[in-house]
Amino acid sequence: MKNIAFIINPVSGSKETQNTKKKLPKLIMQTLDTEQWLPNIVFTEYAGHATELAHQYARMGFDAVVAVGGDGTVNEVARGLRDTQTALGILPMGSGNGFARHLSIPMRANKALEMLNHSEPILVDYGLANGRVFVTTCGTGFDALIANHFAGSNKRGFATYFQDVVKDIFSYTPQNYHLIGDGFDVTHKAFLITFANANQWGNDAMIAPKASVQDGKMDIMMMSSHALLGGAGLALRLFAGSIDDSHFMNTIRAKEVTLEREEVAPFHIDGDPVEMEKDIHIKIVSDGLRVLVEKRF
DSSP, rough: EEEEEEOOOOOOHHHHHHHHHHHHHHHHHSOOTTTTTEEEEEEEEEEEHHHHHHHHHHTTOOSSSEESSSSSHHHHHHHHTTTTSSSEEEEEEEOOOOHHHHOOOOSSSHHHHHHHHHHEEEEEEEEEEEEEEEEEEEEEEEHHHHHHHHOOOOOOOOOHHHHHHHHTTTOOOEEEEEEEEEEEEEEEEEEEEEEEESSSSTTTOOOOOOOOOOOOOEEEEETTTTTGGGGHHHHOOOOOOOOGGGGGGEEESEEEEEEEEOOOOOOOTTEEEEOSSSEEEEEEEEEEEEEEEEEOO
């Protein structure tokens, strides 16, 4: 028997998703192979609670801790499990679910639970931005501004995100950024800059199509200040997985980088807005996190 904990964030995702979570304990007991797993189920009560719980379960020697929520919940649980032997599992029940999508974890709760019954742990990378953990992406610019607006909205889901984009996209002023790393020193006026461990923001919006969570590097995606000229074509490339081929995008691959900004501005970590210093050191920690994925035969 292996010990597994489910940390459920009751407020992530849409209202429909939140209602579904109330029924999750029953679904977990019905679907999970209880001859293999001994489950412990808990709901979070405040921001940061998932990190505290995950850290406790890791210290207790649990084999796995499952984050039930979106990328923010995954981030919190990962913070408590990084650099331990306890594996992270994911039941994607958030707004974007970027990390789960990158790892090909099923979006339906029952299918994700069934996957846990025949899963295996793999080692993946995570990132640090001025010491703050990210597992999917972090960044500054227009996407960080939208993350700010989205976090303050009473409504969740892709439709709300899209409305925020349409509202602000034509009034946003691109900024100058200076990036310094091993072998490069560039200044770039950009619409946004994303530091990608995984390949997407969420909802299959693949900002870094070739990013890998197992290569020890991040893909630094710099979108040109003239990106609006790309219009719908650029948006189509984002969801087709070919945005890196656009001449409106520049890519640098690196293990670490220092970002110097003209002023303090919005910044996001795994889609959640955070207060961050003007200058930010970002690096990848190789093989620092165990994650449960579909067993490869």
